[in-house]
Amino acid sequence: MSSAVETRPSTSLGTNGGGDGPRHVAIIMDGNGRWAAQRGLPRVAGHRAGAEAVRKTLRAAAEHQVEVLTLYAFSSENWRRPEEEVSDLKGLLGYYLERELDALDKEGVRLRLIGDYRAFGPELVARLDKAVERLSGNSRLTLVVALNYGARAELVAAAKSLAGQPAEAIDEAAFAAALDTAGLPELDLLIRTSGEVRLSNFLLWQAAYAELLFVPTLWPDFDEACFAAALGEFSARQRRFGGR
Ligand code: FPP
Numbered sequence: 001m002s003s004a005v006e007t008r009p010s011t012s013l014g015t016n017g018g019g020d021g022p023r024h025v026a027i028i029m030d031g032n033g034r035w036a037a038q039r040g041l042p043r044v045a046g047h048r049a050g051a052e053a054v055r056k057t058l059r060a061a062a063e064h065q066v067e068v069l070t071l072y073a074f075s076s077e078n079w080r081r082p083e084e085e086v087s088d089l090k091g092l093l094g095y096y097l098e099r100e101l102d103a104l105d106k107e108g109v110r111l112r113l114i115g116d117y118r119a120f121g122p123e124l125v126a127r128l129d130k131a132v133e134r135l136s137g138n139s140r141l142t143l144v145v146a147l148n149y150g151a152r153a154e155l156v157a158a159a160k161s162l163a164g165q166p167a168e169a170i171d172e173a174a175f176a177a178a179l180d181t182a183g184l185p186e187l188d189l190l191i192r193t194s195g196e197v198r199l200s201n202f203l204l205w206q207a208a209y210a211e212l213l214f215v216p217t218l219w220p221d222f223d224e225a226c227f228a229a230a231l232g233e234f235s236a237r238q239r240r241f242g243g244r
């Protein structure tokens with residue numbers, strides 16, 4: 001762990017054995033629908049290709065010694081999509097977990113869920129809980145999947161959980177500890193694919209000091225090289241920050 005005194009809470013400087021890589025990377029995986037439309041395919045084909053991009057990105061994150069990878073897989077706004085697409089996304093999530101569980105375990109991946117994923121129904125919830133349990137002993141990389149997640153709802157829930165406490169006891173640390181992301185390292189880098197330049201209610205508190213990177217690549221085309229390029233951009237910004 002870094003013992004350097006830093007002017008912002010990011011823990012990325014001087015960590016990872018002295019490297020300047022991010023400890024915690026989050027991604028808004030956007031552009032599956034457009035990727036499918038460009039090929040005349042149904043949207044579900046874009047989500048399927050997006051699941052493959054998840055596999056590649058996870059591998060790249062582990063190789064680059066990223067400690068936490070947080071993925072926005074289903075926002076609380078996604079319920080507004082057609083029923084068929086919601087059902088496809090849920091099915092894909094269950095399928096991906098089942099198919100990848102052994103590989104995730106072998107690669108030392110721990111799984112954590114944020115958001116109100118219990119809304120997904122008992123069958124998927126049971127599979128999700130089982131996967132979390134099965135991977136709970138791992139420590140190489142924590143994969144955080146945001147499911148039925150919305151940052152404003154997370155902040156409101158945190159405020160409610162702290163409401164009974166004396167005002168003096170509520171500081172930034174107490175607030176951070178009441179969020180779904182409690183205990184995770186500070187978010188260093190937030191990437192959004194597909195050229196959209198919005199946070200869309202994702203990790204609003206956690207992104208306070210993160211580097212934000214918006215790339216034109218549609219999510220299904222995102223791969224190991226794209227991840228490495230994002231880390232390169234992050235490191236270049238860190239060097240500029242450190243040189244001030
Ligand atoms: C955004 O593209 C993507 C999503 C809403 C879903 C992301 C889900 C996956 C990549 C599937 C599997 C996830 C895991 C963790 C295994 P969009 O549909 O909004 O694309 P568009 O903006 O081009 O329409």
